[in-house]
Amino acid sequence: MNFNFSPEDEAFRLEVRQFMQENVPPDIARRAAVMYPPPIADFRRWQKILNAKGWGAPHLPPQYGGTAWSPIRKHIFLDELYKADGIDYGWQGLHMVAPVLVAFGSEAQRQRFLPPMLNGDEIWCQGFSEPGAGSDLANLRTHAKLVGDEWVINGQKIWTSDAAESDWGFFLVRTDQTVKPQKGISFLLVKMDAPGITIRPIEAINGGHDLNEVFLDNVRVPKDQLVGEAGMGWTYAKYLLEKERTTSAFLYFNKRELERAKESAWRERINGVTLIDTPDFARKLARVEADLHALEWSVLRILAGERTSHNADAVVSALKICGAEMQQRVTELQVDALGARALRFFGSDADTLHNSDAWPADVPGKSARFLFERASTIFGGTREVQKNIIAKLEFNL
C-alpha cells in the first residue's frame, strides 16, 4: 500500500501553499491565530478573496461554485489554509445550509442565496436548539402557521451562534402538531432583521458574545422561504447534522495547534530544564501526537472511500468524539506549557498584545480557546448522544 500523496497532489499542495502565503492578509492571520471566533468582518473579507480565486466553496457541486476537487485535495487545501492561519468556511452558512439548499432547496433559492454566501456578503446562523430541545431536538416548540402567503412564527431559540451578526438564519419550526414529533417539523429561511425578532447575547466562559437567545414573536416569512416540503425539516436537519459531524474531527485546527504547543514547550523552562525535556510533559505530548496521527489516518481512510464494516452514522459519531476530545487535549497542552502565563485573560486586546516582548505570539488567546473548547463535546451533538449512536452500531460483516 502506498501511503504517499501522488506527485500531482503534492504539486497542488504547493500551489495552495503559495496562494496562502501571497493572499492571507497578515492582520487577518494574526487575529485568526489569537481570537476565537475571529471577527465577522475578517471572515467577510477573507471569503471574498477565496471566492475571487474560485475557491469560495470547494465542497459544493461545480455549478454552484464548487471546485470539483477530489476529497484528498479538499483535505490538502484545508490543511494548508489552517497552517497559514486563514479562516475556515463559515460554519452555519457554507458548511451547513449550503449543502441543504443544494440537495433540497428550489433552484430559485439556490440562485438567490448561494452567490452572496460564497462571497461573504451574507452571514448565516442556525436556529435549531431551544430550551428543552437540544439533544432531544424533536421536542422543539417554536411553531409556524401558514396565514395567506406567509408563515407566522412564534417561539424561542437558544445558543444561536452569530445570530446578532447574521443576515439570515435557517430555523426548524413545528408546522403540524397533529403528527408524531419528527414528522411535523419544517425548515424555514428567516431574515434576521425581520420585525418580531429579538436577539439577546449570552456571555460565554471565554468572554465571547457570539452565542444568543433568539425570540420570535409573530415573525412573518414569505411562503417561498420554506425549504423543500413542509413537514420534512427533520430529514433535512439530519442530513445537515451528519455533514456537521463529518467535519467535526477538527483535524486541521488540532494539527496546527499541536505544533504551537510544541513551540511553547521548546521555549519554556522549569528549574532550568526545557519543558519538552521533562518526562511528564514529553509523555503527555507524545500520547496526544500519536492519537492525532491515528485520527488523521481515520479521516484519510474515509476520504479515500475505504469501505467500512461499521455503519456510517457510527463512524461519523466516532470522529466527532475523537476530534472534540482532541481539541480539548491539545488546548490543555498549550495552557499546561504556558503555566502561570496562561492565567492572563486576553479579551479584545489579544490582537494588539500579540507578539509583544512580554507576551510572545503563543500566549494571547490560548486560555480563552482552552475554555471555549469545553463546549466542543457539547455542540453538534453531545459526546453522550454520539456514544448512544455508536452503541447501536450495526456490523455488516
Ligand SMILES: Cc1cc2nc3c(=O)[nH]c(=O)nc-3n(C[C@H](O)[C@H](O)[C@H](O)COP(=O)(O)OP(=O)(O)OC[C@H]3O[C@@H](n4cnc5c(N)ncnc54)[C@H](O)[C@@H]3O)c2cc1C
Ligand atoms: C458553543 C456552542 C455553540 C452552539 N451553537 C448552536 C447554534 O448555532 N445553533 C443551535 O441550534 N444550537 C447551538 N448549540 C446548541 C447545541 O446544539 C446543544 O447545546 C446540544 O445539542 C446539547 O443540547 P442541550 O444544551 O440542550 O443539552 P441537553 O440535551 O439538555 O443535555 C444535557 C446533558 O445530558 C446528556 N444527555 C442528553 N440526552 C441524553 C441521552 N439520551 N443519553 C445520555 N445522555 C444524554 C447530554 O450529553 C448532556 O451532558 C451550541 C452549543 C454550544 C455549547
